[in-house]
Amino acid sequence: MSKVCIVFDRLRAEEKMLQKEAAELGHDTVMLDAKITQVNTDSKKEDFDLGDVVLERCVSYFRGLHFTASLEFMDIPVLNKFDVASICGNKMFMTLLLKKAGVPTPKTYFSFTSESASENLEKVGYPLVIKPVIGSWGRGVMPIKDRDTMDAISEIRDITDSPHDRIYYLQELVERPPRDIRVITVGDEPVAAMYRKSSGGFKTNIALGADPELCEITKEMEDMAAKASKAMGGGILGIDMMEDEKNGLVVHEVNNTVEFKGLARVAQRNIPKEMVEFALNYVRK
Numbered sequence: 001m002s003k004v005c006i007v008f009d010r011l012r013a014e015e016k017m018l019q020k021e022a023a024e025l026g027h028d029t030v031m032l033d034a035k036i037t038q039v040n041t042d043s044k045k046e047d048f049d050l051g052d053v054v055l056e057r058c059v060s061y062f063r064g065l066h067f068t069a070s071l072e073f074m075d076i077p078v079l080n081k082f083d084v085a086s087i088c089g090n091k092m093f094m095t096l097l098l099k100k101a102g103v104p105t106p107k108t109y110f111s112f113t114s115e116s117a118s119e120n121l122e123k124v125g126y127p128l129v130i131k132p133v134i135g136s137w138g139r140g141v142m143p144i145k146d147r148d149t150m151d152a153i154s155e156i157r158d159i160t161d162s163p164h165d166r167i168y169y170l171q172e173l174v175e176r177p178p179r180d181i182r183v184i185t186v187g188d189e190p191v192a193a194m195y196r197k198s199s200g201g202f203k204t205n206i207a208l209g210a211d212p213e214l215c216e217i218t219k220e221m222e223d224m225a226a227k228a229s230k231a232m233g234g235g236i237l238g239i240d241m242m243e244d245e246k247n248g249l250v251v252h253e254v255n256n257t258v259e260f261k262g263l264a265r266v267a268q269r270n271i272p273k274e275m276v277e278f279a280l281n282y283v284r285k
Helices: 013-024 061-073 082-088 091-100 114-124 147-158 219-232 261-266 271-284
Strands: 003-008 028-033 053-056 108-111 128-131 142-144 168-172 179-186 189-197 211-214 236-244 248-255
Touching: 003 013, 003 061, 003 271, 013 028, 013 261, 013 271, 053 061, 053 271, 061 082, 082 091, 082 219, 091 168, 091 219, 091 248, 108 114, 114 147, 114 168, 142 147, 179 219, 179 271, 189 219, 189 261, 189 271, 211 261, 219 236, 219 248, 236 271, 261 271
Parallel strands: 003 028, 003 053
Antiparallel strands: 108 168, 128 142, 128 168, 179 189, 179 236, 189 211, 236 248
16 A cells, blocks of 8 residues: 655645545545645654655645755655746746747747836737746736836836746737637646636636636647646646647646646546556656
8 A cells, every 4th residue: 555645735626636536546645734844954754754755736836846845855756846846837937948849839028127028029019918927827917918008017017026027928919719728647648638718808717717618639739738748847737728820739838736626527537546646656666
């Protein structure tokens, strides 16, 4: 019998599903709240009951990233690995690696001051989409259609304390249907996919009200998702794609701690079960 540790900072349906599937497979689980766990530079693996492998499931990107670093410091196997979490949590790092690996992705422009970003926009032309380099659930993502909008955003960013607001991530506005595609990969293999249909606005995030619908995984989606996963370093990921009317499928985001509650209800394959099995096979290699 093996033991799986599930690290969380908010216990959601996904973490409970992982625990249930581990139990049904005959494995023990440890549910560890990262918010109340203390680690120091003398900490050792033997000081904690962390099982054979850790599934890091924190909602907070920074909490999960730093918790993963502390676990890897103690030579504890974690999914996803620190390098993968670090890359996926930063849209600029992620986009650069997708492009380098030859994964089709929207053209993206980077600036490092508000003045430079405004100059970039004037040179490239409107509209573009601005995104925070770190963030989730569509927060801070919006189309920039004119100079006044850009100036208003820059003014707000220039007075915030976040160093990430000094990095301007500007992406071409892709002509697409009012939906995108989320493909969940486990060990570079796509296991399920869904359309996320906009509820009337620009964004397609389920957290913001988009409607999920089961999507059949085509050979093109399968190949692109596997390639994107490998570019990030593999593990358990959510690959987001858009159907660009000019260029076909493009990958616009890769998610580290992927949510799967809605998709798991309708998917033909058992998503949490495959995640648990992959995690245990990962440490047996």
